[in-house]
Amino acid sequence: MVVKVLIAAPIHERGVEILRREGFEVVYREYPSVSELMDLIKGFSALIVRSKPRVPREVILRADVLKVIGRAGVGVDNIDVEAARERGIEVLNVPEASTISVAELTMGLILSVARRISYGDRMARLGHWAKAYCEGVELYGKTLGIIGFGKIGEALAKIAKYGFNMRIVYYKRNRLPREVEEAYGAEYLSLEELLSVSDVVSIHVPLTSETRYLINESRLKLMKKTAILINTSRGEVIDTEALVKALKEGWIAGAGLDVFEEEPLPKDHPLTKLDNVVLTPHIGASTSEALERSGVMIAEKIRDFFRREFV
Numbered sequence: 001m002v003v004k005v006l007i008a009a010p011i012h013e014r015g016v017e018i019l020r021r022e023g024f025e026v027v028y029r030e031y032p033s034v035s036e037l038m039d040l041i042k043g044f045s046a047l048i049v050r051s052k053p054r055v056p057r058e059v060i061l062r063a064d065v066l067k068v069i070g071r072a073g074v075g076v077d078n079i080d081v082e083a084a085r086e087r088g089i090e091v092l093n094v095p096e097a098s099t100i101s102v103a104e105l106t107m108g109l110i111l112s113v114a115r116r117i118s119y120g121d122r123m124a125r126l127g128h129w130a131k132a133y134c135e136g137v138e139l140y141g142k143t144l145g146i147i148g149f150g151k152i153g154e155a156l157a158k159i160a161k162y163g164f165n166m167r168i169v170y171y172k173r174n175r176l177p178r179e180v181e182e183a184y185g186a187e188y189l190s191l192e193e194l195l196s197v198s199d200v201v202s203i204h205v206p207l208t209s210e211t212r213y214l215i216n217e218s219r220l221k222l223m224k225k226t227a228i229l230i231n232t233s234r235g236e237v238i239d240t241e242a243l244v245k246a247l248k249e250g251w252i253a254g255a256g257l258d259v260f261e262e263e264p265l266p267k268d269h270p271l272t273k274l275d276n277v278v279l280t281p282h283i284g285a286s287t288s289e290a291l292e293r294s295g296v297m298i299a300e301k302i303r304d305f306f307r308r309e310f311v
Contacts, residue, residue, distance in 0.1 A: 003306055004043055008032055009050035011072050012295030022303050038062045046302050048072060049079070050294075051282070057083040068305050072298040073285055074098060075234060077207040092301045096151055097294035098285035102204075103155035105284050106232050107163075109256030110200055112278045113228045114139055119275050137199075137226070139164045145198030146170040147214070148205035148233070149186065156202060157184045169194050172205075195222040200230065207234035217242035220251055227252045232284045235260035244270045247277055258284050 004025045007016065019026050024046075031052050032040060041047065041063045048070045049055060055069060060083040069079055071093040084091050112118050115136035123130035144160045146153045149170040160166040161184065168186040170176075171194045181188065191214075195201060201223065205211045215229070215238040223229070229252055231238055240261050246252050254276040262269075263282055271277055285294065 003045045005046040005048065005302065006040060006044040007048045008037065008040075008053050009048065009072065011048060011050070011298065012292040014292060015072070015295030015297075015299035018296065018299040018303060022306075024302075024306075034059060041066065046070065046306075048298060048302065051075070051078055053078070055079040055084075060084055060087055060089065063087070063089070067309065068092060068302060070298040070302050072097075072294040074102075075206055077234065090305065092298065092305065094294050094297040094301065097297050098287075098290040099151045099155050101287040101290035102152045102232050102284040103159060105258060105280070106152075106156050106202055106204075106230055106256075107159050109230050109232070109258065109278055109280070110139065110202070110228060113230075113254040113256045113276075114200075118278045139166060139200070141165055141167070142199035143167040143169060143197055145189075145194040145201045146186075147191065147194065147201065147203045148172055149176060150204060152232075153202075153204045154184060156204070157186055161185055166200075169198060191219070192222055195219055196224070198227060199224065200228045202230040203233045203237055205233050205237060207236055212236050213239045215239065215243070217245070220246040223252050225250060225253065229255045230257075231255070232258040235263065240271070244274070247271075247274050254278075256280075258282055 002025050005019055007026060007028045009031060016026060029040060034054055034056060037053055037059050041059055043065065045065050046068045047066060050072050055078060057080045060080055066089055068090045069084060071079060074093060074095040076091055076093050079091055081091050116134040120130060120134045144166045146157060149172045153170065157168045161168055168184060169189045170186050171189055171191045175188050217239065220242055243255060247255060256278040258280045259282055265279065271279060
């Protein structure tokens with residue numbers, strides 16, 4: 001029996017080659033809508049997506065032979081995992097594929113906000129020599145608070161500790177073993193303590209019912225007025241309305257955001273009007289290396305899944 005795989009988002013050609021070599025019939029449709037996906041899904045045993053398209057319950061219920069959904073990336077919040085579980089459909093992802101890329105972008109956002117790089121570039125292009133308005137701060141010796149200390153948090157901690165001599169504090173639901181803390185020189189704090197002592201706060205948590213609006217108005221008010229907030233996880237982790245207020249009223253010094261509650265970010269969104277925020281279009285995993293790794297790794301996981309199925 002030929003297994004049909006629907007690839008509904010761009011993945012690296014090496015990943016496609018792995019599936020075809022294994023004998024899968026591969027069909028590619030780039031970012032179909034939910035209604036299009038409902039029409040497409042019948043007859044496919046595997047579905048591969050990235051952060052798009054959405055795979056809600058109605059798509060899963062329409063599937064007739066679907067056995068596995070592969071997410072070529074980290075989060076699976078665009079997939080109704082509960083509905084998949086009810087139907088006996090396995091959901092796979094490759095969180096390790098983009099670790100370095102996301103950590104490096106995070107550090108880039110921190111530097112851009114701290115040294116006002118994006119603002120200076122924007123002014124120079126407009127013909128304004130804004131040197132007097134580009135006074136920044138050094139990162140050396142400052143405190144970095146990492147919310148969510150998984151693989152990306154660990155990679156960021158290494159960059160910050162060994163590249164910038166930053167003090168590392170962290171918060172996560174389950175405290176790390178002491179030997180792991182010692183390896184990264186990381187100090188465990190409550191979320192409220194972390195927010196109050198950190199010069200830079202970087203968020204690295206999945207989107208769940210518990211983390212939605214984890215950073216809200218009351219928690220923003222705990223932060224230093226000189227602090228920088230960075231988010232490369234999911235936009236809904238921050239209450240955007242509260243963040244805009246914090247940036248306008250000077251509760252915090254600045255922010256660097258790669259993810260947003262609404263994507264693409266609307267042209268007239270309040271965040272686009274602020275000079276103390278750096279915005280990037282969800283590019284954390286958008287490096288040639290990460291894209292290749294994620295495509296290859298999810299293809300290998302799909303291949304291995306069906307090898308086990310047919311044993």
